[in-house]
Amino acid sequence: xxxxxxxxxxxxxxxxxxxxxxxxxxxxxxxxxxxxxxxxxxxxxxxxxxxxxxxxxxxxxxxxxxxxxxxxxxxxxxxxxxxxxxxxxxxxxxxxxxxxxxxxxxxxxxxxxxxxxxxxxxxxxxxxxxxxxxxxxxxxxxxxxxxxxxxxxxxxxxxxxxxxxxxxxxxxxxxxxxxxxxxxxxxxxxxxxxxxxxxxxxxxxxxxxxxxxxxxxxxxxxxxxxxxxxxxxxxxxxxxxxxxxxxxxxxxxxxxxxxxxxxxxxxxxxxxxxxxxxxxxxxxxxxxxxxxxxxxxxxxxxxxxxxxxxxxxxxxxxxxxxxxxx
Amino acid sequence: xxxxxxxxxxxxxxxxxxxxxxxxxxxxxxxxxxxxxxxxxxxxxxxxxxxxxxxxxxxxxxxxxxxxxxxxxxxxxxxxxxxxxxxxxxxxxxxxxxxxxxxxxxxxxxxxxxxxxxxxxxxxxxxxxxxxxxxxxxxxxxxxxxxxxxxxxxxxxxxxxxxxxxxxxxxxxxxxxxxxxxxxxxxxxxxxxxxxxxxxxxxxxxxxxxxxxxxxxxxxxxxxxxxxxxxxxxxxxxxxxxxxxxxxxxxxxxxx
Numbered sequence: 001x002x003x004x005x006x007x008x009x010x011x012x013x014x015x016x017x018x019x020x021x022x023x024x025x026x027x028x029x030x031x032x033x034x035x036x037x038x039x040x041x042x043x044x045x046x047x048x049x050x051x052x053x054x055x056x057x058x059x060x061x062x063x064x065x066x067x068x069x070x071x072x073x074x075x076x077x078x079x080x081x082x083x084x085x086x087x088x089x090x091x092x093x094x095x096x097x098x099x100x101x102x103x104x105x106x107x108x109x110x111x112x113x114x115x116x117x118x119x120x121x122x123x124x125x126x127x128x129x130x131x132x133x134x135x136x137x138x139x140x141x142x143x144x145x146x147x148x149x150x151x152x153x154x155x156x157x158x159x160x161x162x163x164x165x166x167x168x169x170x171x172x173x174x175x176x177x178x179x180x181x182x183x184x185x186x187x188x189x190x191x192x193x194x195x196x197x198x199x200x201x202x203x204x205x206x207x208x209x210x211x212x213x214x215x216x217x218x219x220x221x222x223x224x225x226x227x228x229x230x231x232x233x234x235x236x237x238x239x240x241x242x243x244x245x246x247x248x249x250x251x252x253x254x255x256x257x258x259x260x261x262x263x264x265x266x267x268x269x270x271x272x273x274x275x276x277x278x279x280x281x282x283x284x285x286x287x288x289x290x291x292x293x294x295x296x297x298x299x300x301x302x303x304x305x306x307x308x309x310x311x312x313x314x315x316x317x318x319x320x321x322x323x324x325x326x
Numbered sequence: 327x328x329x330x331x332x333x334x335x336x337x338x339x340x341x342x343x344x345x346x347x348x349x350x351x352x353x354x355x356x357x358x359x360x361x362x363x364x365x366x367x368x369x370x371x372x373x374x375x376x377x378x379x380x381x382x383x384x385x386x387x388x389x390x391x392x393x394x395x396x397x398x399x400x401x402x403x404x405x406x407x408x409x410x411x412x413x414x415x416x417x418x419x420x421x422x423x424x425x426x427x428x429x430x431x432x433x434x435x436x437x438x439x440x441x442x443x444x445x446x447x448x449x450x451x452x453x454x455x456x457x458x459x460x461x462x463x464x465x466x467x468x469x470x471x472x473x474x475x476x477x478x479x480x481x482x483x484x485x486x487x488x489x490x491x492x493x494x495x496x497x498x499x500x501x502x503x504x505x506x507x508x509x510x511x512x513x514x515x516x517x518x519x520x521x522x523x524x525x526x527x528x529x530x531x532x533x534x535x536x537x538x539x540x541x542x543x544x545x546x547x548x549x550x551x552x553x554x555x556x557x558x559x560x561x562x563x564x565x566x567x568x569x570x571x572x573x574x575x576x577x578x579x580x581x582x
Contacts, residue, residue, distance in 0.1 A: 073464075108456075117452055135417075140548050147542055147543065190493060240505065242506070287571065302558065303560070304560070307567065316571065323572060
């Protein structure tokens, strides 16, 4: 049993989740009494590999090829498959980033395997790793194991492991040059861009009132607008509200929107899918108002009211207006 | 342009879920079902591409008999025909699910395969990409825009933190579609009427020569996650609950 952590870097900075994955790999290796190595895909990435080499690892593999300068699912999948054949790790761990979501299922399938994606925890049972995943948008947890022979693949959810627990050490860097041809890479990545400069900076807001699907229709938005006004808060939303065009995209909180950490975050009619939670769980005080007592938002909330937002929110607005006046 | 769109039926979003006695799946008997939301957007994109470029949209779904309802809705919205792989999918791993879908897609030889980026039930987010690999197609994930230019497509992919990327690839290809790519249409009365006459091909795993069993990931058990102890819930009338909450926000959290 040996572990290989495949880490992500965008050419400018490490993805923070890479360190979480490295910490997880070291922890699981200790529990299984095995070794852990790390891999980074980057042409001429010696300095990146050098950073990894200062952590406690068996070895650092720098996957180096000019055709890997830009991310492509074909290139990364083919290169990592060759690395796996050479290194023969039994368990591969990845951060559950958008990039990993794009190539990991392809890589695993090319070896006849299925990956456990978006794991939130693990435990070791009878010498094997059991991963915990969420089903039904976080309403249910599932314990899953790998079937069949190694290699096995898992990706880890943002925040599931702690980046500050990476153990330091010294390891060697080995350069791995995969055999790739340009014709094997079918997708052509073009320019990266942002839609527009963000007019609304939610990250600076002290108080945020955020609205989700529970608001039912665009015509009901004033219900939460009034609460936001009473609190002197910025109005924000979960993704479906922005998708529907009920509030502009720039007011979206979550993995595809802004990441906020105000002193008060009031989640109204938001169930709390992980994509939303990652954008707001750093808030100091979280209030959740939702009709479903099992909504995952209550897991990250300090205060909660289980009830109909159309009854609760106007009462809350009135109570706040009253104290503001006094 | 021939487009296959893979859609999944999942429990309605506000469902109260109960764990089945086996501990391996949920109690399905009293649940309402609907189309997995990202898949609804995949269907919408398929229909819009057909309107622009002509061709045919084939809805593909795997699941037990109740899935016929989701298929009927897709046909009513404008899909031309459908394939129903009649199998109980439950917590089948994404490799097994994709093998079933791949077997059904293969004989259609479509120009484009679309599906939602992930399911709201199992949430692996893998089925589309696996399907692409099994079919030998290039793919792009989390797609927000599709433009067809002869034998190639140009897509806009969503990345993290507000970034996007344009990408080109040859056809045939597979795309996983992000929610919000277009505005979802409703079925018209005419559409609902027409749907009844459209072809639905029913197949089983046996017909496809594929085993409907998990190939890579074994489910031990499912359970309700433990709630954190720190939350304080306020009860009573909405007015009472609001008053208690304001009290705590002022004097305990000190944020007002």
